[in-house]
Amino acid sequence: MNSIIIRKATFSDLETIQEISIQTFMETFAGVNSPENMQNYIGENLNSTQLASEINNPESAFYLATLNSENIGYLKLNFGNAQTEIHNQKAMEIHRIYVLKAFHGKKIGQLLLDEALKNGRQMGVDSIWLGVWEENHRALQFYSKNGFVEFDKHSFILGDEVQTDLLMQLEMKK
Secondary structure (H helix, E strand, O other), X not given: OOOEEEEEOOHHHHHHHHXXXXXXXXXXXXXXXXHHHHHHHHXXXXXXXXXXXXXXXXXXXXXXXXXXXXXEEEEEEEEHXXXXXXXXXXXXXXXXXXXXXXXXXXOHXXXXXXXXXXXXXXXXXXXXXXXXXXXXXXXXXXXXHOXXXXXXXXXXXXXXXXXXXXXXXXXXXX
């Protein structure tokens, strides 16, 4: 079995992160959203300037998953003020776990989540939280299986459409 390598990403990985972001976002959401809304979101949120500022943010961290020298997914973590919403300064947000569709079902998401949990333990956070689109049943099931519980919801704007993200968290044991 070929082993998957997870390593901390750097600014030099910007292009790779952007490619995975766009491909994964399209694979996951294009079938249920308008092409205009998809293009607007990608243009505003997954452009190289935006992603560069995220990679350079000291309160964010990216981890790339590689299989046989092919980059197949990544994890983005936010701490402190980089969190998209501040529920708790001592929390950590999993902002993205993106895995290319061809590699779904191969436990890559689990490896990236395990990396996030390891980071959370090392940092001594109280909890780890994330937002998941209420219609992304695969992701909701994955996080529930890993002990995350819904605690709130918020609106997610995709172009001219307002969608609902369920906020889920995992309390960290002290």
